Amino acid sequence: MIIGAGPTGVKAANQLLKKSDELIVKIFNGEPAAPYNRAQLSYYLAGDVGLAELDNHLPAQSDRLFEFDCCRIEHVDTDAKIVLDQYGHEHGYDKLIIATGSLVTPPSIAGNDKSGVYCFRSLSDAQALLKRREDSQNVFVIGSGPLGIETALAMKTLKNRVFLQVRNSLFARDLDANAKGVLADYIRSNGVEIIDDAAVQRIHGNGRVNGVLLTDGRELAIDTVIMCTGVSPFKQLASDAGIDVARGILVDDFMRTNCDGVYAVGECAEHNGVTHGLISPGYEQAEVCVNHIVAAPTTYSGRKGELQFKFRDFSSHLLGDTNEQNRQVLVYKNTLKNVYRKLVLDGRCLVGAVIIGEWDEAGRVASCIAKRKKLSRSATRLFLERGKLWNDEQLSILEQPEEYIVCLCKNVTRGEVSECMKKGFRTLPALGQELEAGITCGSCQPLLSAMLKEPRPNLIMRHYRAIFWASVFSVLVIAITFFAPKLPFERSVQFAFQFEKIWYGSIYKQTTGYILLALIALSGALSLRKRWKILTLGNLDNWRFAHTILGLVALVALIVHTGFRLGENLSFVLMVVFLLATLTGSLVGVFMSRNHHWTDLKLTQYRAWWSRVHYGLLWLLPALLSFHIVSSYYFS
Template sequence: MVKQKLILVGNGMSGIRCLEEILKINPDRFDISVFGSEPHLNYNRILLPTVLQRRATFAELTLNDREWYKKHHIHLHTGETVIKIDHEKQMLKTDKQRELSYDHLIIAAGSIPFFLPIPGADKEGVVAFRTIEDCQKMIEAAQKYRKAVVIGGGVLGLEAASGLQNLGMEVRVVHNTHYLMERQLDKKASKMLQRELEKQGIHFLLKRETEEILGGNRVKGMRFKDGTEVEADLVVMAVGVRPNVQLARESGVEIKRGIIVNDYMETNLPNIYAVGECVEHLGIVYGLVKPLFEQGTVLAKRICGIEGNRYKGSVLSTQLKVSGVEVFSAGQFSEDASSKSIKVEDEVAGIYKKIVLKGDQIIGAVLFGDKKESSKLLEMIQKKQDVLDVEKVKLFPSLTNEGNTVAAMAANELICNCNGVTKGAIIEAVQKEGLSTVEQVKKCTKASSSCGGCKPAVAEILSYMNSDEFTREIEQPTMCACTSLTEEEVVQQIQLLGSTTVKEVLEMLNWKNKQGCLTCRPALSYYIGMIHPEYENNHDAALGNDHWKATVEMNGTFSVVPQMYGGMTNSEELRKIADVADKYGITEMAITSEQRVRLMGVKEADLAGVCGELNMHLSSPFRNKLQNIEVCHGEAFCRCNKNSALNLAASLEKRFEYLTMPNRVKMAISPCLHNGADRMLKDIVVIGMERGWEIYMGGRGGGKIRAGELLCIAESDDEAIELIGGLLQLYRKTACYLEQTWEWFDRVGLIHIREVLFDFDLLQPLIESLEKDRLLQKEKISM
């Protein structure tokens, strides 16, 4: 097989990550060539500030050594720039007069630093902060000179300032607005950041605009538009970058701010693609590593001919790489008329935390002084998760550093957002590969290999695993033998990837058994149905005998159970059942434990006729739904109002009969305590009292029986229906597939369930989403 020629223009992080993904999918499909203008191997540009801050060396920035390129038969051309692309002939030319043909071409040219168009910007001693060479110039200047000025109070400017200050220079930061990092922080966090950096010795000149850089051949100072001046031996321009689009523009590729691409990272020209900082997608140019990696993953599948997800944009997040300062922000961090916020502050400890909500969804967050919750919050923002799914008090569990934070984290919580590495993945790698250092974890899992912000968390995990607190019980079983992912990880991926069919999940998550099995297929179907109710709608509509709710018996015949809401019927219904039984020769009928009539021995040829002529809703005791509610009609000596229980049962069954549950849910209702004791083993039990209805949950039959616990009290039928509806929806949203109610009850806890049901702002969204799901299912089944 003749290999196709694939050329990558740009030896940076985004382009090489795309190649890594291509090599995972099909390592033998392409003959690959890479051109990089810089004379270096692929290195981590994001960690340049750590070199200035003496926390890393240039050698440690290298991501892929020459052996990696040789291993994958990649032709690497460093220090060589592509200057022309002929898209009609599918040829390119370099500044070394090299000409090559291609079948596929990826442009990953990155960005170029922006220099203020002011007099003196070309003087010696005025540098950007973008490349290894820029970093080397700053280190050399620090050995000869004393005073440095950084223009720009954004992330890069502050990281440069911190590095120069650590190198012994007297540093001033010039910024043209009222406060620092205004694109990433609110005013409160910004002022706290400024105070902390001032303690470290950095000075700030805010609301200043540079008019001219002073000096002869070399910079000597700066003059501002207000007439003031400041001395400077080194000036660092950190005022932003621009997409590097010159090559693309001259080659006929469509350009606006960046190279215009569609959801598959394709340009307007055939077989030419683009990823990274040079790209503009839906009007946005991304400069952060995670979006660029996501783009590379999408493109890799596209080039390899695999149907995959479209790139739909990314949630922006920021972490400041300054020693001794913890700063994180993500999403929309400023409030407006349509949003609200939750804030926590400890001025003594220097900690400030804020989340911004729109309706029930977290849309943004700012953390200063303690960013332990950053991964969790970013994940919630990305998933557009309702805050009701997490207790508000647990969003910011503590303002202190007491206790081991990683011990409390779930195995599926992300440690490395850039590369999508979870706590569980790190623990598994450490155990299987015998890893003992952060560097080994980085090479094995890629955690901390990009922005480096998670390096302390990785170190904390290693420390935790060596402590007495750690047990191997942290490892969670996989969903089934078809995948190495746990159930929680599968659900997370379905949400992140937006998968809407079981087939998509099996393909996109690289299922070992491409058809799935009896364990995973129904579980996947359930989870997709919960995340995308319209999918569950279509799925139910496709059911055959299940649509009729007929049950196959051992002898090949069928049985059907006409629905009698609350166990109540009338002479007309009974007469109809008897007539149908006579007509179709149904001789076996029984009263079920759930107080329904079961018609047995129905022939397959008669099934459609029986169901059609009954013209009654049919119930199935086998699907994972709310089962027929068992109602206690009371003993002869008890004079309580039996009708109240019958009517409540009928109302509950009619309201929730179409909803799929994680497992079968059995419910019992008793009009009074006289007849409630033998019902307490059900999933949900409702008992009538003088003050209303007592609602119990957590009961269990079978091997280890136990009675349910009192959950709450409802004063009326309507309140009981609302509370039970909220309880069922909370169970539907947070339980694992086939997790029984008592298991879920033990895992989530009585206190948490009560807090949700008793908080109007948490309960109402549950009721609304339950009603929406119910109507979707009812509409489809009625068609």
């Protein structure tokens, strides 16, 4: 019998049915909804996954599985080995697994009982927030762990403001200032405002939230407050049954409690003084528990505090032991790419890592940490120089070594996925059912899709059609500028206006030149929007759209300014650099706007290459423009 149909309880049920042909499994779900994947609720809130994708897989047909949905267990009698449900029915058991999870522990804030204050823990919470998301104008999220960050990003729309209060630390307490800075830049670039110098003292409103008072005296107009604070193990049911508890339900290395035949796994369990708020340790505990029940015992030795969060194309991980005391620490940072990586070495053995931003070697790093592999001196040099540990060409997932970890949540390796595929499991649901890969946070699904050679569409960028056609038109204009003949001079003075005045007349030439300079400066605002913390206005896709349109208008202004004349000497260099910078930017626009259609994994590499060339050419423009302006006035 299993009490609790969260991810850990479902994992235990699946393992029992898989490892035994005789056991009958009863699983009790206290929630009204069928078992669902709690780890993907923030993606559901953001609209990235649908309700059907939250389904937590239980065998569709099994005469040995009995599900009791919307049926809460009220009492456990460990002597008689029976449980009592909320309807007064008794159920007997031989072995009992308690997987009741944890409860939200909101901070004690005056006014937290008002309408408009939400906790975010269950599917019903997510559905309520999903309705609120479109109507809310000002959202305040309390709690800056993985769930708080994901919730703040998910609640952000074009029409609202979202504030994220950093109560103790951003993401994790072990994060240093540089790592926090990179992560904070990413959060702000998505339009979320971070408040890290004050906390909520009081929630205002006459029955319904209309504002918050901060500890520094500031008052903010707020209509929605979301509590994403800590959780505490749900242990009351076990405590009332006479099972030993402390912070959580006390268990040994086999996940047994002090009562015969009773086990506890997941967030409600406490092993060697440690409780976990993550799913992956719960999966391991469920497997250890089931192994003991089916008389194939293995032991649970505990896990270091691993932590991760992922939102769309950005992820962060804390892996292994990140304690730096008396250890060597290697750091690589690239703020332009929103990347921060820190490796912790015990001697030369890799024992921990902090990863902020995407890293294609993360799975391999996790494998090395698990095995305490030694890093060569060449690997450490490469890491400090380029942020990589292996000097390989960009390997596809199929070319990675067998020990490469594809699913960090479940520690599923590339070799295990390959073996499972050979047995005929060749769809994402089938791999999820067999290996539990890709069904927790979902971040490894693109890798699994690549192994299955099954394209997985990317997220759609706002204004993608307009950006695509504007980028294509820009490429055409650039081609015309390079190859079109110069516009001719008027052959007769009888015309009221001679067009050559635009190209050689002082006033006209200066006017078109300064208009072009202003357009170039405005188009550079996108770069400032990405990197300046104070610039958080609007969604980044809107800025990209404006950047694209400004670039196209600047091209038209350039034609008016030059009449398709490329110039000579340094003017020619300036012209070519500007056109190439615009060309590479247009190609980046084409790639980004069609990203959800083109699912080849190499496309991100192409886009990254064109982006680097684009940035390099843009760095040349200020110096060339300055020289061009000075020389124009000097020789005029």
